[in-house]
Amino acid sequence: MSDTTTAAATSVAPASTETVLSVENLKMHFPVKGSGVIRRTVGHVKAVDGVSFEVAKGTALGLVGESGCGKSTTGRMVTRLYKPTEGKINFEGTDIANYTGRQLHPMRREIQMIFQDPSTSLNPRHTVGSIIGAPLRIHKMVPKDKVLSRVQELLEIVGLNPEHYNRYPHEFSGGQRQRIGIARALTLQPKLLVADEPVSALDVSIQAQVINLLQDLQKEFDISFLFIAHDLAIVRHFCPEVAVMYLGKIVEIGDRESIYERAHHPYTQALLSAVPDVKQAAIGGRRERIRLEGDVPSPINPPSGCHFRTRCAIAKDICSVVEPPLLQIGKKHKVACHFPGEIHQHPEKPVTAPLLGVDEFGAPDPGASPAEVPGDGPGYADTWYDLANNSRGRA
């Protein structure tokens, strides 16, 4: 996305704190089959390995992280294209994680998905009118004789010529095709849109237009978004809240300011160091570039303890023994690291050790009295771990 767009007014804070989606300990473990005649399961790809988050009404949660960290799999579970291996997907208070096809039918109206590549997600043999009109017919949203006028209305809403309903997808440009995909997702007036890299297949000049369209639609129809992207500048622009994933887990989650101005996880810090920062450039400063060494390990056999430890510059003994819990360290800020802190301010001792009842090397500490980890769930607690005083804070 262009700097101009990034610097433009960012999306407004959520008007309401009502939760639309609450995901709890969600897992997707794909079986890996052996090559013999009897294709036994020989392992599992732990694509998503216990993520929890919430999306408030009318707002957007951004899901970011390197390729293969489990973003799309998370989105596909939320839309129930995949049935999760484990965990809860509470949509407006109802757990749909184990719903059957029949139970899901009415839910499909409420949760829709926008895909990355509009040229493959639209059927080339169908006209735009029939692509957008199909959900209206299937769900009997409007009488048959009103389908065409509703399709034309939707085309107009997404900025396309309503008279073009009889054209085929290949007769449109990439940006226009994504607008068709958005119109199709809007047909059933969803409450939640899962947008999986909605602009990454588009030219930079078109990206801003499509993002602005999504923002207008969000305001007009009060839609909540789970917005998946690897471009941190776009996410900063669109999402008031952000979750950072690494190897199937959320390593840091918080409001925009906490993540972009005060990231406490070494992985988030490394990701952000690669983003050109308009504001810092303007004051003559530069973010320190942190290079991530090595490749992302296989999700079939992730590292013990902290999944990030094989690439972390500040890892210590405890990191290979104990998995760091997602610890709430601010009103809207959680981090999964034994040594959370801003760059060059990571503590010497693992702050999590006393809470977990282990010593600084990760061995059980008989003298310790383990405590509940603040923020260990989908939402935010009203008390949290205050890193400055090593005690609990309050809103």
Ligand SMILES: Nc1ncnc2c1ncn2[C@@H]1O[C@H](COP(=O)(O)OP(=O)(O)OP(=O)(O)O)[C@@H](O)[C@H]1O
């Ligand atoms: N159907 C599947 N069967 C087996 N493994 C899968 C399947 N789908 C995804 N995976 C694996 O799960 C992991 C997470 O994949 P996913 O597509 O969710 O990542 P992503 O974060 O969306 O990546 P990208 O940014 O490249 O789109 C990857 O290691 C991928 O190879």
Ligand code: SF4
């Ligand atoms: S827990 Fe250890 S390895 Fe993981 S991010 Fe923190 S310091 Fe690095």
Ligand SMILES: [Mg+2]
């Ligand atoms: Mg993906």
